[in-house]
Amino acid sequence: MRPNVARVALPVPLDKQFDYLVPAHLFPVVGGRVSVPFGRQTLVGIVTQFSHESDFPIDQLKPIKAALDTQPVWSTPLYELIAWCSQYYQHPLGDTLSNALPSALRKGKAAEFAATVEWHITEAGKNQLMAGFGRAVKQAKVMHMLESGPCNHQAFIDNEVSTSVLKTLTEKGWIDSQEKQAPRTSWPENMTNEPVDLRLNAEQAVAIASVNSQNEFGCYLLEGVTGSGKTEVYLQMIRPVLERGQQALVLVPEIGLTPQTINRFKKRFNVPIEVIHSGLNDTERLNAWLSARDKVAGIVIGTRSALLTPFADLGIIIVDEEHDTSYKQQDSLRYHARDVAVMRANKEQIPIILGSATPSIETLQNALSGKYHHLILSQRAGLAVPTTNKVIDVKGQYLEAGLSAPLIAEIRRHLELGNQVMLFLNRRGFSPALMCHECGWTAECRRCDAYYTYHQSSNEIRCHHCGSQRPTIHQCESCGSNQLVTVGVGTEQLEAQLESLFPDFNTIRIDRDSTRRKGSLESALDAIKKNEYQILIGTQMLAKGHHFPNVTLVALLDVDGSLYSSDFRASERLAQLFIQVAGRAGRASKPGEVLLQTHHPDHPLLQSLLHKDYRHFAETVIEERKMARLPPFSFLTLIRAEANNSHDVETFLRQVRHSLEAHPLFDHQSMVLGPTPAPIAKRAGKSRWQLMLQVPTRSLMQKIVTSAKPVISQLPLAKKVRWSMDIEPQDLS
Numbered sequence: 001m002r003p004n005v006a007r008v009a010l011p012v013p014l015d016k017q018f019d020y021l022v023p024a025h026l027f028p029v030v031g032g033r034v035s036v037p038f039g040r041q042t043l044v045g046i047v048t049q050f051s052h053e054s055d056f057p058i059d060q061l062k063p064i065k066a067a068l069d070t071q072p073v074w075s076t077p078l079y080e081l082i083a084w085c086s087q088y089y090q091h092p093l094g095d096t097l098s099n100a101l102p103s104a105l106r107k108g109k110a111a112e113f114a115a116t117v118e119w120h121i122t123e124a125g126k127n128q129l130m131a132g133f134g135r136a137v138k139q140a141k142v143m144h145m146l147e148s149g150p151c152n153h154q155a156f157i158d159n160e161v162s163t164s165v166l167k168t169l170t171e172k173g174w175i176d177s178q179e180k181q182a183p184r185t186s187w188p189e190n191m192t193n194e195p196v197d198l199r200l201n202a203e204q205a206v207a208i209a210s211v212n213s214q215n216e217f218g219c220y221l222l223e224g225v226t227g228s229g230k231t232e233v234y235l236q237m238i239r240p241v242l243e244r245g246q247q248a249l250v251l252v253p254e255i256g257l258t259p260q261t262i263n264r265f266k267k268r269f270n271v272p273i274e275v276i277h278s279g280l281n282d283t284e285r286l287n288a289w290l291s292a293r294d295k296v297a298g299i300v301i302g303t304r305s306a307l308l309t310p311f312a313d314l315g316i317i318i319v320d321e322e323h324d325t326s327y328k329q330q331d332s333l334r335y336h337a338r339d340v341a342v343m344r345a346n347k348e349q350i351p352i353i354l355g356s357a358t359p360s361i362e363t364l365q366n367a368l369s370g371k372y373h374h375l376i377l378s379q380r381a382g383l384a385v386p387t388t389n390k391v392i393d394v395k396g397q398y399l400e401a402g403l404s405a406p407l408i409a410e411i412r413r414h415l416e417l418g419n420q421v422m423l424f425l426n427r428r429g430f431s432p433a434l435m436c437h438e439c440g441w442t443a444e445c446r447r448c449d450a451y452y453t454y455h456q457s458s459n460e461i462r463c464h465h466c467g468s469q470r471p472t473i474h475q476c477e478s479c480g481s482n483q484l485v486t487v488g489v490g491t492e493q494l495e496a497q498l499e500s501l502f503p504d505f506n507t508i509r510i511d512r513d514s515t516r517r518k519g520s521l522e523s524a525l526d527a528i529k530k531n532e533y534q535i536l537i538g539t540q541m542l543a544k545g546h547h548f549p550n551v552t553l554v555a556l557l558d559v560d561g562s563l564y565s566s567d568f569r570a571s572e573r574l575a576q577l578f579i580q581v582a583g584r585a586g587r588a589s590k591p592g593e594v595l596l597q598t599h600h601p602d603h604p605l606l607q608s609l610l611h612k613d614y615r616h617f618a619e620t621v622i623e624e625r626k627m628a629r630l631p632p633f634s635f636l637t638l639i640r641a642e643a644n645n646s647h648d649v650e651t652f653l654r655q656v657r658h659s660l661e662a663h664p665l666f667d668h669q670s671m672v673l674g675p676t677p678a679p680i681a682k683r684a685g686k687s688r689w690q691l692m693l694q695v696p697t698r699s700l701m702q703k704i705v706t707s708a709k710p711v712i713s714q715l716p717l718a719k720k721v722r723w724s725m726d727i728e729p730q731d732l733s
Contacts, residue, residue, distance in 0.1 A: 008034060030050065033069050035068060087706070219372045254541070289310070302420070348484045392407055392595055435485055494509075496620060506532060637692070653691045
């Protein structure tokens with residue numbers, strides 16, 4: 001007898017699944033999508049099982065509207081991994097499954113390659129090009145774009161062309177559009193372009209041989225100093241995988257790192273390569289997802305979200321810059337892509353490589369304890385030599401937009417030798433605060449416990465926490481004075497100062513504000529490589545993974561805030577940042593120099609980084625964490641809560657604390673810290689508090705939070721506050 005009840009996981013914030021009737025004319029599958037009624041709306045969910053009975057009367061169940069798939073969306077190991085994510089990170093299964101799908105599939109579109117629309121210029125349009133367009137500037141822009149070849153819709157979006165302009169030109173008969181099916185190229189017989197004159201050192205050869213001899217699960221930490229040729233090692237590890245007819249997944253922390261990585265891979269391999277990141281539109285994302293599933297693509301390179309892409313025959317996973325905080329999702333499903341990647345490799349029984357010059361303390365401890373294989377690259381590749389590290393004591397010195405006189409002199413020296421210099425300041429905008437010179441009043445965000453950042457280029461003040469913005473104010477809201485002054489330095493102000501100090505050299509700023517348009521980061525990096533800019537200013541975006549052979553001086557302008565942070569990971573982050581930024585200097589045959597401006601030149605952390613290496617620093621931190629019983633020697637769960645009423649939030653978390661401490665497995669080695677106000681106690685108008693559970697083992701943490709979560713959900717205040725659990729949090733704010 002055919003089952004007539006389907007259990008469906010829906011994308012709703014509820015830890016439950018829903019029963020629906022299976023109509024006789026529909027044939028849904030377990031792991032496939034169905035369209036179902038839910039209240040007044042229609043949702044797309046995933047069938048998790050079939051049954052002959054339900055906890056509810058059969059005649060009260062609603063029928064499934066449509067079965068959208070004839071086969072499961074994911075393979076069994078990948079479905080099990082996503083279900084494990086849901087359970088481990090304490091997130092509803094339906095929402096977790098939905099997060100793992102491209103948005104086109106979430107909307108109910110068919111799981112097949114989507115056609116893209118391409119625009120062409122017509123004969124009439126070519127004639128019009130010769131006649132000109134008068135004052136129709138936007139129309140002229142489109143026509144000149146199409147003059148050099150067909151364009152897809154995304155190209156017009158990138159160039160800020162509206163659909164109304166395209167409609168007008170179509171009606172005039174000057175352009176037309178055609179649907180183009182996504183190309184599906186097969187793999188060539190010769191999949192690799194043989195590298196020319198490629199010399200590996202002994203450490204690289206050992207690392208490659210260790211992984212290439214592995215045909216089952218094994219986790220490898222590839223710890224290589226910056227410039228040691230980790231990418232080359234990745235390429236040679238992937239080659240035999242492709243030759244066996246298998247696929248490779250390469251994770252990178254941010255979209256900004258993808259252009260160089262993709263180009264390097266495309267030069268080496270002939271196989272189709274897909275890129276998956278948040279900048280893709282729905283159609284591009286779906287086509288990339290299907291290319292991996294149907295084995296059209298041999299290699300997928302992507303950010304965190306690419307991890308749950310289905311593959312026909314995955315053979316290796318590489319996680320580049322494994323220490324990077326970008327791998328941890330900060331909202332919704334709060335998973336850590338590095339840890340889930342290790343679990344995926346285990347389920348698929350394939351090797352995984354975690355690469356970094358500055359491995360996270362957790363990963364390094366796993367390697368030192370023998371849980372992971374440890375591969376070390378201690379030599380810089382080619383002719384690159386180690387950098388010279390120096391500190392500039394800025395106590396008592398006059399700073400011009402954050403620049404000391406000795407640093408300005410060094411910048412001048414390097415520029416006059418024909419080199420490039422990079423200045424690192426992890427603070428965008430012109431100034432982090434606007435203050436009244438008369439009474440000391442400071443412009444604060446009305447919705448957060450934070451100051452507005454002044455952005456001179458757009459003439460506005462913005463809150464970088466809640467996103468609110470308003471025109472720049474010119475009068476003190478406390479005393480009425482118009483003597484408002486900027487306090488502190490951001491990348492905008494630094495750019496203006498450097499253009500004034502060095503008018504003969506070109507300056508470029510790379511941060512989230514200057515690279516908002518699609519393609520702008522790629523063109524900026526290309527211009528830097530061509531030496532069109534000599535002075536590079538950037539936030540963390542510029543610090544990671546980029547190869548600039550002509551950069552010989554790197555300066556970190558302001559790191560003092562990290563030396564005295566309340567976050568126990570702050571020193572680790574600073575050390576990683578210092579090594580990563582320093583690694584941008586002297587990557588070719590030219591010697592590199594790293595300068596660090598600080599008010600605390602004798603601080604033990606800075607002295608360790610300047611005169612020893614990251615490994616020495618990390619081993620010291622591991623000992624400190626062991627004594628303090630901090631991760632990786634304990635496991636944390638951060639419970640956050642927020643509401644308009646601060647008292648409700650505090651009371652709710654006090655009740656949560658009692659629930660956790662009342663658990664039968666809660667022992668003398670476990671602790672609950674808090675509740676305390678969050679570091680930013682008010683954000684977007686909400687009062688924020690948090691609570692920390694600290695336990696000695698991962699399994700104990702799971703048992704406590706899994707059984708405590710339903711109890712917490714039933715607390716009287718649980719529906720009055722917005723609360724969340726962050727398993728193994730990376731950001732304590």
